[in-house]
Amino acid sequence: MTHSNKKINRLTATNEDTLGPYYPISLCDNDNMDMTKIRSGVVNEATGEKIIIKGCVKDKNGNHAHGCLLEFWQPNANGIYRIPETEADDKIDPWFTGYARHRTSDGNFKLITIKPGVDDEQKTPRAPCITLTIFSDGITRVVTQLFFDGDPHNDTDPLLQSIPKELRERLMLKALTRADDGTVIYNIEIKMAGENETPFFDDILS
Amino acid sequence: MSKYGRTLQIGPTDLTSEKRTPRQPLHLIPEEARASFVPFAPYNFNALPSEADMTRLAPGRPRADGEPIKITGRVTDQYGRPIRKSMIEVWNANKYGRYTHIEDFSGLRLDPNFLGIGRMITDDDGNYEFWTIRPGEYLAFPDISRWRPKHIHFSIRGGASRLITQMYFKDDPHNDTDPMRILMGDNFDANIGKEYEIEGDEFDCGYQFDIVIGGKNPTFFEDI
Ligand SMILES: [Fe+2]
Numbered sequence: 001m002t003h004s005n006k007k008i009n010r011l012t013a014t015n016e017d018t019l020g021p022y023y024p025i026s027l028c029d030n031d032n033m034d035m036t037k038i039r040s041g042v043v044n045e046a047t048g049e050k051i052i053i054k055g056c057v058k059d060k061n062g063n064h065a066h067g068c069l070l071e072f073w074q075p076n077a078n079g080i081y082r083i084p085e086t087e088a089d090d091k092i093d094p095w096f097t098g099y100a101r102h103r104t105s106d107g108n109f110k111l112i113t114i115k116p117g118v119d120d121e122q123k124t125p126r127a128p129c130i131t132l133t134i135f136s137d138g139i140t141r142v143v144t145q146l147f148f149d150g151d152p153h154n155d156t157d158p159l160l161q162s163i164p165k166e167l168r169e170r171l172m173l174k175a176l177t178r179a180d181d182g183t184v185i186y187n188i189e190i191k192m193a194g195e196n197e198t199p200f201f202d203d204i205l206s
Numbered sequence: 207m208s209k210y211g212r213t214l215q216i217g218p219t220d221l222t223s224e225k226r227t228p229r230q231p232l233h234l235i236p237e238e239a240r241a242s243f244v245p246f247a248p249y250n251f252n253a254l255p256s257e258a259d260m261t262r263l264a265p266g267r268p269r270a271d272g273e274p275i276k277i278t279g280r281v282t283d284q285y286g287r288p289i290r291k292s293m294i295e296v297w298n299a300n301k302y303g304r305y306t307h308i309e310d311f312s313g314l315r316l317d318p319n320f321l322g323i324g325r326m327i328t329d330d331d332g333n334y335e336f337w338t339i340r341p342g343e344y345l346a347f348p349d350i351s352r353w354r355p356k357h358i359h360f361s362i363r364g365g366a367s368r369l370i371t372q373m374y375f376k377d378d379p380h381n382d383t384d385p386m387r388i389l390m391g392d393n394f395d396a397n398i399g400k401e402y403e404i405e406g407d408e409f410d411c412g413y414q415f416d417i418v419i420g421g422k423n424p425t426f427f428e429d430i
Binding site: 009010011012013014015016017018019020021022023024025026027038059060061063065067071073075081082083084097098099101122123124126129131133135136137138139140141142143145157158159162163164192193194197198199200201202203204205206 | 244307
């Protein structure tokens with residue numbers, strides 16, 4: 001296939017569709033919302049500052065969006081995403097995948113993880129952030145990224161800086177409280193539609 | 207400055223869509239940030255061969271009510287390259303339009319021999335196959351008489367390939383009024399299973415449903 005006819009030969013993508021209300025809950029049985037422990041019953045844990053993120057997903061009317069399937073994705077404490085290309089990288093943490101998935105029955109979620117780091121070797125380093133994908137009834141997949149309020153890297157993050165200032169605030173994880181063991185608890189409210197709508201991104205046309 | 211991509215459309219007559227569809231246009235992702243939007247889900251799953259036979263609860267158990275059908279297909283990217291060793295999860299209503307899901311409050315008839323949940327892994331060429339019962343249509347919202355046409359839900363996961371979609375049946379009278387189908391427009395054909403004959407009486411017929419995972423996001427290819 002030559003470069004010039006690549007486009008012509010491309011297959012039409014299958015349409016994404018709504019998750020519907022009946023995604024089998026049992027298919028989530030192996031899902032894990034504690035990124036610091038990828039394997040139970042062993043002493044090994046992810047390296048980095050352990051944090052807790054408590055959030056909720058709300059609809060246009062401010063009601064909790066029940067039955068959403070949430071996917072979280074983030075780099076490790078060194079700022080490296082674990083993908084096939086980086087699997088053998090020195091900066092990969094073997095006890096961290098950066099992936100978590102959860103079906104929320106009531107719209108709330110709690111993620112235990114480590115604070116993502118910054119990869120300074122990148123030409124345009126990304127601020128610490130967590131990618132959130134939402135699958136839900138009534139919509140096709142939507143994606144966004146969550147940032148840490150007050151982090152100095154936010155001022156130069158290419159994604160954050162690409163959206164209007166007043167919208168950046170809506171992507172901020174805010175540290176409000178601590179757990180009994182001192183772990184910082186961050187909060188976020190995701191608003192799917194309407195007033196104070198969370199900014200979402202187009203990962204198909206981008 | 208902000209650049210905009212698609213504006214998601216609200217499915218007509220779909221109440222949940224009205225409540226959950228973002229109203230603002232989606233923001234384009236700057237090149238430097240694009241790769242960070244492609245999760246790589248670790249493979250931590252396996253499927254038993256019996257999980258691909260949804261027509262019975264377990265090998266040797268009685269067949270569920272309704273017409274057994276076979277669904278076959280191939281999962282590829284837009285260049286036709288196979289998506290190998292991906293987990294396909296499928297779920298569909300029984301013959302009477304009822305899910306076994308704990309939040310299906312329709313009151314429609316349950317079938318003691320039908321679970322409606324299946325799983326399988328694509329082979330080295332991206333192929334998959336499973337057996338199920340032709341699902342019944344059901345009223346999604348009884349208060350506005352909105353029917354869902356017959357359909358089978360699909361989720362593809364593992365690696366970077368993530369797609370949630372549905373396979374529909376040609377000529378279902380409810381297709382034309384289905385909100386998500388209306389949003390798909392002419393592309394709807396891509397989501398219709400192509401019927402083919404199967405000899406013998408084990409299956410009513412087969413359906414070929416090839417799945418193409420789209421988008422410009424990179425797909426990670428691994429040698430497994
Ligand atoms: Fe359904």
